[in-house]
Amino acid sequence: MEGKTKEKGEKSGIIEMWAKKHSLLFTGATRHPFILSIRDGSVDLSSFKRWLGQDYVFVREFVPFVASVLIKASKESDDSNDMEVILGGLASLNDEIAWFKSEASKWDVPLSNTVVHKANQNYCRFLENLMSPDVDYAVAITTFWAIETVYQESFAHCLEDGSKTPPELQDTCQRWGNDDFGEYCRSLQEIANRYLEKASSDVLTEAEVTFLRVLEHEIEFWNMSRGGV
Ligand SMILES: Cc1ncc(CO)c(N)n1
Numbered sequence: 064m065e066g067k068t069k070e071k072g073e074k075s076g077i078i079e080m081w082a083k084k085h086s087l088l089f090t091g092a093t094r095h096p097f098i099l100s101i102r103d104g105s106v107d108l109s110s111f112k113r114w115l116g117q118d119y120v121f122v123r124e125f126v127p128f129v130a131s132v133l134i135k136a137s138k139e140s141d142d143s144n145d146m147e148v149i150l151g152g153l154a155s156l157n158d159e160i161a162w163f164k165s166e167a168s169k170w171d172v173p174l175s176n177t178v179v180h181k182a183n184q185n186y187c188r189f190l191e192n193l194m195s196p197d198v199d200y201a202v203a204i205t206t207f208w209a210i211e212t213v214y215q216e217s218f219a220h221c222l223e224d225g226s227k228t229p230p231e232l233q234d235t236c237q238r239w240g241n242d243d244f245g246e247y248c249r250s251l252q253e254i255a256n257r258y259l260e261k262a263s264s265d266v267l268t269e270a271e272v273t274f275l276r277v278l279e280h281e282i283e284f285w286n287m288s289r290g291g292v
Pocket residue numbers: 118121122210211213214281284
């Protein structure tokens with residue numbers, strides 16, 4: 064279906080095609096019951112606090128992953144400004160870590176000696192495997208795009224008109240749901256599409272499978288936050 068009748072002017076890159084093809088899983092990650100509970104105001108604050116403590120651990124593991132993507136970008140001899148986009152992402156992670164620290168103290172969530180939940184451990188191990196120099200840049204940048212985009216689409220949903228997000232959670236939703244973060248995700252998407260277009264079919268398959276793994280890990284992460292496992 065896709066590709067046969069491409070509408071003129073409609074930007075349909077590989078990423079958009081995959082997001083459509085796997086929309087059930089994509090929606091599962093971006094419209095998870097945990098997110099819907101923030102949006103309708105019914106969220107259990109102990110779940111939110113669990114998410115906060117666990118996500119701080121995740122973000123500290125995410126930084127070296129993003130650094131590995133930056134290294135891959137620096138080796139691609141192409142005169143675009145991919146490096147600046149990724150470097151911007153790293154800079155915002157610096158702010159994010161500071162934000163987690165102040166938010167955690169606001170909520171009385173201790174950040175040291177956190178018991179790392181299984182879903183988080185699995186997600187961090189997955190990231191660690193993707194840091195290898197053997198992993199293709201197209202795969203790594205697709206992964207990076209997917210991780211950021213799940214948060215952007217999830218939290219932006221909690222800021223839409225009609226949402227009843229509790230005021231004390233607005234700041235969290237703004238962090239990932241704001242328009243600038245959306246713009247940054249679109250820049251990552253544009254880079255990913257550009258490299259996927261020139262990737263071999265093996266790399267394409269690997270990138271698609273990795274994208275699906277990200278969605279699964281994100282769903283497990285929300286499940287964990289909600290208190291399931
Ligand atoms: C689990 C998870 N996924 C994505 C992001 C976005 O940076 C995050 N902070 N945590």
